[in-house]
Amino acid sequence: MISLFLPGAILISVLLYFNKSKIVNYTLVVFYALFLLTFAVYQSFHLNSIELGYFKSDGLGILLLLTLSAVTIPALFHGYRYIATHDESKKSRGLFFAAMTMLITAIGAAYLSNHIAVTWIFVEITTLCASVLIYHHRTTAALEGVWKYVFICAISITFVFIGILFLSLSLKQAGVEDLSFDALEKNYAQLNPFWLKFAFLFIFTGFTAKLGLVPMYTAGIDAKDKAPAPAGALFSSVLMNLGFVGIYRFYAIVARTEILPWANTIILIAAFLSIFVATVYMTRIKNIKRMFAYSSIEHMGLVMLGLAAGGIGVYAAILHIVLHSFVKPSLFFQFNQVYRVYQSKSIYDVGNYFKYNKAGAIALLLGFISCTAMPPSGLFVSEFMIFQSLFESHHLIILFVVLLLLTMIIWGFGSNIFKLLFTPPISIDETKIPKISAWESASQYILLAIAVYLAYNPPAQFVHLTKDAVNLLPQ
Amino acid sequence: MVSLVLILVASLFFTGIVIRTKSLASGRKGSGIFQPMKDIFKQFRKGSVYSSTTSFIFQIAPSFYFASVLMAILAIPLGKYPGLISFQGDFVLFAYLLAFGKFFMIISALDTGSSFEGMGASRESLFSMLVEPAFFIVMGSFALLTGETSFHEIFSTLHYGSNISYLLGGLATFVFIMIAMIENSRMPIDDPKTHLELTMVHEAMILDNSGFDLGLILHTTNMKFAMYGAIISNFFIGDLASMYTIPIFFAVQIGFAITVGLIESFMACFRMGHNPQFIFILTSVSLLIFFGVLLLLERFV
Amino acid sequence: MTDILLIMFAMTLLYMSIANRLLTYIRILVFQGFLLFGVTFLELSHINVTNLVLILLETVVFKALAVPLFLNRVIKHNGITRVAEPFLPNFVSLIIITLIIVITIVLSNSIKDINLDKTFFVVALSTLFTGLYIISTRRKIITHVMGYLVIENGVFILSLAVGNEMPMLVNLGIMLDIFASVLILGVFFNKIGDVLNDPDVNQLRNLKD
Numbered sequence: 001m002i003s004l005f006l007p008g009a010i011l012i013s014v015l016l017y018f019n020k021s022k023i024v025n026y027t028l029v030v031f032y033a034l035f036l037l038t039f040a041v042y043q044s045f046h047l048n049s050i051e052l053g054y055f056k057s058d059g060l061g062i063l064l065l066l067t068l069s070a071v072t073i074p075a076l077f078h079g080y081r082y083i084a085t086h087d088e089s090k091k092s093r094g095l096f097f098a099a100m101t102m103l104i105t106a107i108g109a110a111y112l113s114n115h116i117a118v119t120w121i122f123v124e125i126t127t128l129c130a131s132v133l134i135y136h137h138r139t140t141a142a143l144e145g146v147w148k149y150v151f152i153c154a155i156s157i158t159f160v161f162i163g164i165l166f167l168s169l170s171l172k173q174a175g176v177e178d179l180s181f182d183a184l185e186k187n188y189a190q191l192n193p194f195w196l197k198f199a200f201l202f203i204f205t206g207f208t209a210k211l212g213l214v215p216m217y218t219a220g221i222d223a224k225d226k227a228p229a230p231a232g233a234l235f236s237s238v239l240m241n242l243g244f245v246g247i248y249r250f251y252a253i254v255a256r257t258e259i260l261p262w263a264n265t266i267i268l269i270a271a272f273l274s275i276f277v278a279t280v281y282m283t284r285i286k287n288i289k290r291m292f293a294y295s296s297i298e299h300m301g302l303v304m305l306g307l308a309a310g311g312i313g314v315y316a317a318i319l320h321i322v323l324h325s326f327v328k329p330s331l332f333f334q335f336n337q338v339y340r341v342y343q344s345k346s347i348y349d350v351g352n353y354f355k356y357n358k359a360g361a362i363a364l365l366l367g368f369i370s371c372t373a374m375p376p377s378g379l380f381v382s383e384f385m386i387f388q389s390l391f392e393s394h395h396l397i398i399l400f401v402v403l404l405l406l407t408m409i410i411w412g413f414g415s416n417i418f419k420l421l422f423t424p425p426i427s428i429d430e431t432k433i434p435k436i437s438a439w440e441s442a443s444q445y446i447l448l449a450i451a452v453y454l455a456y457n458p459p460a461q462f463v464h465l466t467k468d469a470v471n472l473l474p475q
Numbered sequence: 476m477v478s479l480v481l482i483l484v485a486s487l488f489f490t491g492i493v494i495r496t497k498s499l500a501s502g503r504k505g506s507g508i509f510q511p512m513k514d515i516f517k518q519f520r521k522g523s524v525y526s527s528t529t530s531f532i533f534q535i536a537p538s539f540y541f542a543s544v545l546m547a548i549l550a551i552p553l554g555k556y557p558g559l560i561s562f563q564g565d566f567v568l569f570a571y572l573l574a575f576g577k578f579f580m581i582i583s584a585l586d587t588g589s590s591f592e593g594m595g596a597s598r599e600s601l602f603s604m605l606v607e608p609a610f611f612i613v614m615g616s617f618a619l620l621t622g623e624t625s626f627h628e629i630f631s632t633l634h635y636g637s638n639i640s641y642l643l644g645g646l647a648t649f650v651f652i653m654i655a656m657i658e659n660s661r662m663p664i665d666d667p668k669t670h671l672e673l674t675m676v677h678e679a680m681i682l683d684n685s686g687f688d689l690g691l692i693l694h695t696t697n698m699k700f701a702m703y704g705a706i707i708s709n710f711f712i713g714d715l716a717s718m719y720t721i722p723i724f725f726a727v728q729i730g731f732a733i734t735v736g737l738i739e740s741f742m743a744c745f746r747m748g749h750n751p752q753f754i755f756i757l758t759s760v761s762l763l764i765f766f767g768v769l770l771l772l773e774r775f776v
Numbered sequence: 777m778t779d780i781l782l783i784m785f786a787m788t789l790l791y792m793s794i795a796n797r798l799l800t801y802i803r804i805l806v807f808q809g810f811l812l813f814g815v816t817f818l819e820l821s822h823i824n825v826t827n828l829v830l831i832l833l834e835t836v837v838f839k840a841l842a843v844p845l846f847l848n849r850v851i852k853h854n855g856i857t858r859v860a861e862p863f864l865p866n867f868v869s870l871i872i873i874t875l876i877i878v879i880t881i882v883l884s885n886s887i888k889d890i891n892l893d894k895t896f897f898v899v900a901l902s903t904l905f906t907g908l909y910i911i912s913t914r915r916k917i918i919t920h921v922m923g924y925l926v927i928e929n930g931v932f933i934l935s936l937a938v939g940n941e942m943p944m945l946v947n948l949g950i951m952l953d954i955f956a957s958v959l960i961l962g963v964f965f966n967k968i969g970d971v972l973n974d975p976d977v978n979q980l981r982n983l984k985d
Binding site: 638639642749751752753755756758759760762763766767770 | 777779786790791794796866867869870871874878895898
């Protein structure tokens, strides 16, 4: 169905851009969400089918596609609320929704791609759409954010391309010309390990810009800070998953060759440094949105630790990214309302949120508990499994230090959130605070509930898809 | 013996051609070709004035300078004829003879006690230090290419086969021309016309010399130019018969002189602070020459 | 003959490290474009003719003509001063770039693969690292863009090394080129010039914690 989905989605984006009427806009957006959902469900019934030669709907792709369609619905809804409360012009509204739908389409297509060059093309398209979204409010700070984002992503994309070139060098010996993941999997024994190491290094470094690991994570922080909150939510969840997919599919091939221990070391170093960096910033940060962004980095660091540790860690890693895609957007969506109340992102200007928006405050509290992986959060299950896999693979020192760092992160995160929720600010003008209806927080409760449900009582289909994704790696 | 005579002959008219080219390029007719030699003879007839703050170093340094360059010329071959001093590794002796002469000029400049001359001396020593690796790397690359280590054998066994060797020959010529410009403190490193602190290197060192010593120093500059011209002409002569050697030699010398004149007429002098990196680029280019030699020898597969 | 062109390419890198004025950077980029045109013509002569013509056109038109013209226009339009302001003195830059080239030569000497043409590998890798170095040691935003263009030239050389068997990769590299140039130069640089009066990277330091 992808040959139907891609042109259809592009058509919808183009129509959204050119169209000026509100009703048609919102109808198109709703139609797009339903279209995406249909596509995801259809693909889930056709496991492991190859379409157009370059797209394969395997377990990982379908899982992430279903997550994408589930997160799109509240994202588009909150986008609509954002536009409505910010009183945007018709042109910027059209541009916003066109960019959102194009971004989601590109991410969905990239999840399913079977060829490394096709993934690369779609990642470039996501950079383009994301930069439009970041520059939505045309302020100087947004310009700075978008410039940094575009520049670092351009360099990262170049690195991925260099990795692809080295990959084709390593294939020369095998005499194979096809760069699709299936062909690479079949011929893994003939890949020249020396060039494969270079290829892995460059592709990994390039994709860390999207995934949010050391060294290229800086682009994402500014992006999530400056973009409107619904877009920021997408950047923090499904776009990071795109980085994960890019690395994971390549890692699945590397895992069959002899350079696996070396690759694992590289991933361990990058993941550990990411958690370290996240800790350093989380304990000193004053901007709430950036705090959420650094928390995403910490989670991705944990995911990659699980991947590198192996064993049950791989299952935990995939479970973690799916659950994280439900938890993090809820925090970002709630942030919109926080901003509407206080008109500021800084921790010094906020406080006593319970008084102004009870439903939202409870959602925020539950979101904090979920994000720091305390039970009954869904993330507790996956993080516990990651720690278990680290223990089983004898990385005890890393486990110990990471637990310490996570404690510090919980402290940093918690002190900011509790200040936001309970402590009154220095000075605030109570008459200026708008009334926020409780229904706007409803989507966050639903997202958090889904995360809990998927962790503690997952449906059989979900487990089956996750196991299928894990089976990409050799056992 | 042949090369010594030819270089001394060439040094007589070299500077004259440079000055003539510069004049013609600015639209004037210019002085005659032997005018600089006539100026030097005029200096020889004058008496020298020695300052009371100087010691015996100041009096003997110009002679040492002249003698060292003359001895260095003895090492240079011409095509099939080796120099009077020719043994394995003689290009190292060549470089250190030049350094010996320069050392004496530097300490004689410091001997006068003038800070101006000290400044000139420090600049001269810095530039020579930066140029030295370039010279050694180029000669070393060619020694590696031909497998011999004396001037005469390197140049007589050098022959140009593939495209890369032409490129290397061209690059080496460029490097040597630049080395000659730097060692003689011409443009674009230093402007010999302006006696200003901003652009003086060599001129500052010899401010206090006069008379016979000054004549010696001026003629040494001519001889150094002719010497470098001889090395460059060796790249072109190779192993030809003697009836081609001498005309090619003079053609290269005249061509070199005209090139120097043109460079001096059309390029502005560099800012003094930018000189070190310009000089160091010669070392980097000579590293590329080394890389090219490795490619040629296929030691680099 | 390609070896000669590649050695001349390495010399342009050295020259770039000591260049002072922005116009010199642009001239070096034009020269690099022409060198790449020559290398492409000599290397890829046995692929499909239309593909070859396309790649040749792209090298000349894009790298040697369109992008430098555009850079010139951007410099004039934004009134950027003519001097590139480095953080490190030029002498140190020259030494570092020479070291980069030497280390790349030594590194590639230890590779025992016969499938790869070593000169391509050395020049591509040194161009890549030189581009990264230029980005990190220059103060102006426009020199960041020029550093990125140098990186792209390096990637193009690397894709030529493997492009004989897989011309699709060279095409992809060209697409990357066009995408990056259009996006970075066309859309955003003009916007930055309009908003910030002094295109100094220090102005973009406000976004931190």
